[in-house]
Amino acid sequence: MKPLFLQIKCELGQTFKVAADLIDTVKETSEVYSTSGAYDLLGKFYLEEDQNVGRFVVEHIHRIPGIRDTYTLMAFRIFCDEQPDGLVERG
Numbered sequence: 001m002k003p004l005f006l007q008i009k010c011e012l013g014q015t016f017k018v019a020a021d022l023i024d025t026v027k028e029t030s031e032v033y034s035t036s037g038a039y040d041l042l043g044k045f046y047l048e049e050d051q052n053v054g055r056f057v058v059e060h061i062h063r064i065p066g067i068r069d070t071y072t073l074m075a076f077r078i079f080c081d082e083q084p085d086g087l088v089e090r091g
Contacts, residue, residue: 001046003030004053005073006061007039014066015040021064028056039071 010018019032019041028045035042047056057072 002049002051003075003078004028004045004047004056005075006043006045006057007035007071007073008041008043008061008067009038009069010040011066011068018064018066021066022061025064026060028060039069 008018015034019034022029022032022043028047030044030046033042034040047053053072053074057070061067061070
């Protein structure tokens, strides 16, 4: 599985509905956070290794009513603090 982060800008008054729709209808959704700044939501998604990112965004995310704009962030590695040295690579 490969992680994908999307910043999502919503139509006015649609943020909570968009967040609920992402959780309820997009199986790849892991987490959705409300944020401040230029975008309203930050979504974390897990895609299959062979799943096309562009196609996923267009066919699964952009079709949700109330989404105005997205910004895609690709993640390559995860580091965590479970070990004493503070940098453990996973995956």
